[in-house]
Amino acid sequence: MIQTKKSMLMKSMLVVLGASVLLTACGGGSKGAASNSSEPTKIQMQTLNYATEFIDNTNVIWKEFEKRTNTKLDITWLSPSTSDEKINVMLASGDLPEVTFVETLLNPQLQKMIEQGVFWDLTPYLKDYPNLTAPNLAEMWSVSKVNGKNYVIPRYYPSYGGGAFPILRKDWMDKLGLQTPTTMDQLFDVLKAFKEKDPNGNGQADEIPYAANPDTMGFVYGVFNGTQGQWKLKDDKLVPVITQDESRDAVLWIKKAYDAGLFPKDFAIMKYSQTVDLIRGGGAGGTSQSMNHAWVTGEKIREVVPTADYMPITYLENAQGEKYTPSGAPYYGVYLIPKKVPEAKVKKILEFFDYAYGKEGNELATYGLEGVHYKVENGRKIPTPQSEKDHLGDGNMNNLIHLISDDMAIGAVGMPDDVYNRNVDIVNERKKIKTPEPGRELYSEAYNKYYPEIQKKVSDMRTKVIIGKDTIENYDKLIEQLRNDPNLQKVADEMTEAYHKKLSSK
Numbered sequence: 001m002i003q004t005k006k007s008m009l010m011k012s013m014l015v016v017l018g019a020s021v022l023l024t025a026c027g028g029g030s031k032g033a034a035s036n037s038s039e040p041t042k043i044q045m046q047t048l049n050y051a052t053e054f055i056d057n058t059n060v061i062w063k064e065f066e067k068r069t070n071t072k073l074d075i076t077w078l079s080p081s082t083s084d085e086k087i088n089v090m091l092a093s094g095d096l097p098e099v100t101f102v103e104t105l106l107n108p109q110l111q112k113m114i115e116q117g118v119f120w121d122l123t124p125y126l127k128d129y130p131n132l133t134a135p136n137l138a139e140m141w142s143v144s145k146v147n148g149k150n151y152v153i154p155r156y157y158p159s160y161g162g163g164a165f166p167i168l169r170k171d172w173m174d175k176l177g178l179q180t181p182t183t184m185d186q187l188f189d190v191l192k193a194f195k196e197k198d199p200n201g202n203g204q205a206d207e208i209p210y211a212a213n214p215d216t217m218g219f220v221y222g223v224f225n226g227t228q229g230q231w232k233l234k235d236d237k238l239v240p241v242i243t244q245d246e247s248r249d250a251v252l253w254i255k256k257a258y259d260a261g262l263f264p265k266d267f268a269i270m271k272y273s274q275t276v277d278l279i280r281g282g283g284a285g286g287t288s289q290s291m292n293h294a295w296v297t298g299e300k301i302r303e304v305v306p307t308a309d310y311m312p313i314t315y316l317e318n319a320q321g322e323k324y325t326p327s328g329a330p331y332y333g334v335y336l337i338p339k340k341v342p343e344a345k346v347k348k349i350l351e352f353f354d355y356a357y358g359k360e361g362n363e364l365a366t367y368g369l370e371g372v373h374y375k376v377e378n379g380r381k382i383p384t385p386q387s388e389k390d391h392l393g394d395g396n397m398n399n400l401i402h403l404i405s406d407d408m409a410i411g412a413v414g415m416p417d418d419v420y421n422r423n424v425d426i427v428n429e430r431k432k433i434k435t436p437e438p439g440r441e442l443y444s445e446a447y448n449k450y451y452p453e454i455q456k457k458v459s460d461m462r463t464k465v466i467i468g469k470d471t472i473e474n475y476d477k478l479i480e481q482l483r484n485d486p487n488l489q490k491v492a493d494e495m496t497e498a499y500h501k502k503l504s505s506k
Contacts, residue, residue, distance in 0.1 A: 100337070223316045
């Protein structure tokens with residue numbers, strides 16, 4: 001399955017320090033706070049780390065975790081730029097750390113290894129760890145099951161607030177007397193007004209209404225189809241979104257916007273980082289990002305335009321009246337324990353994670369020590385200069401154990417109260433909308449074998465049609481071929497089978 005949305009937003013979730021914590025997991029006095037009467041348990045583990053500088057075992061928070069859990073931690077940090085390759089090499093070699101991190105459950109090699117019994121089935125043990133199995137984490141454990149069993153310890157991530165979805169310059173909308181768009185037609189009209197009505201007030205037609213490339217417009221296909229991901233449920237079967245008439249409508253909407261000059265001229269070849277640079281420079285009216293960019297990016301805009309107000313929208317509605325808002329699985333990445341680890345040590349590892357998922361350990365990983373790394377003002381944890389020195393809030397231990405809070409996706413260091421409180425209101429409204437994603441966490445060998453090439457053909461054709469290098473008639477011919485493609489039908493059959501299998505195993 002395509003992971004780009006989460007990969008995109010993960011790069012922006014590092015700076016959660018300044019936001020408030022709404023933790024509901026059990027307190028720190030759990031099995032995880034191990035007695036120090038015995039020798040520390042050595043635990044070898046790895047995980048992704050988005051920090052600019054990786055910490056080691058001399059770091060005060062690393063040592064504090066060891067002290068409070070009676071462990072000796074051997075952590076290998078994986079850089080996002082090389083993690084996929086390193087994880088695949090590791091799985092292929094079978095040389096697995098005691099706590100093995102894999103970014104997605106849908107990794108084909110991982111699926112084979114689970115079927116072969118390489119990893120512990122943790123299902124019988126979890127009941128003994130109250131923080132890991134706290135009620136607010138129930139969905140995380142349910143959706144990460146494989147064949148009805150818990151082979152993985154999911155790395156929590158909030159379901160709502162992430163995903164590439166429009167964030168618009170509210171100050172521009174206010175100046176032009178525009179309301180926040182709730183339909184695709186309204187979004188088009190807002191962006192057209194950004195182009196034509198001089199919202200930056202300099203008397204020149206130099207505004208870029210929407211800083212976009214083809215990847216950042218993925219939400220348009222979701223809105224038109226009323227579903228997330230690559231699959232739609234019809235008559236109890238999964239059908240590919242790429243072959244649906246609604247996807248054709250989405251292509252034509254994007255083409256209409258491109259033809260109207262609402263995107264950069266280099267739309268077809270722009271990198272994501274270039275779209276971010278455009279919006280940060282203060283000359284663009286919006287782009288597609290996760291909600292915490294209301295400040296991660298919004299602060300950068302204010303350095304150029306002090307009055308800028310960068311606001312996420314709540315949802316967009318299609319012609320059928322279906323509201324679309326992005327959401328995802330309540331975790332990102334998983335930990336597994338190989339069978340080479342003795343059962344007694346498996347329990348020690350689960351004790352460590354139980355502490356880390358409790359309130360005390362969870363706050364320690366993200367905020368550090370009260371009075372040293374942060375102070376509490378008006379219920380929010382405000383970082384001290386020591387926090388930056390000890391590398392809190394830029395990844396590291398926070399990447400090992402994510403903050404169990406919406407703040408992972410909606411908060412950011414230094415975010416003002418008004419921006420934060422508005423994000424809370426928006427994410428609470430988004431939570432009322434349940435846009436389906438029937439293909440989520442489904443594994444298919446045929447999908448891995450055939451779908452990437454099919455998807456690339458369609459993506460390339462979409463872009464050519466949008467920028468006028470090919471015709472909608474040729475697009476229609478390609479889609480008709482795919483509707484009769486036996487390989488795509490095999491993928492759809494396997495995905496439907498996996499869908500019903502997952503339903504029956506719940």
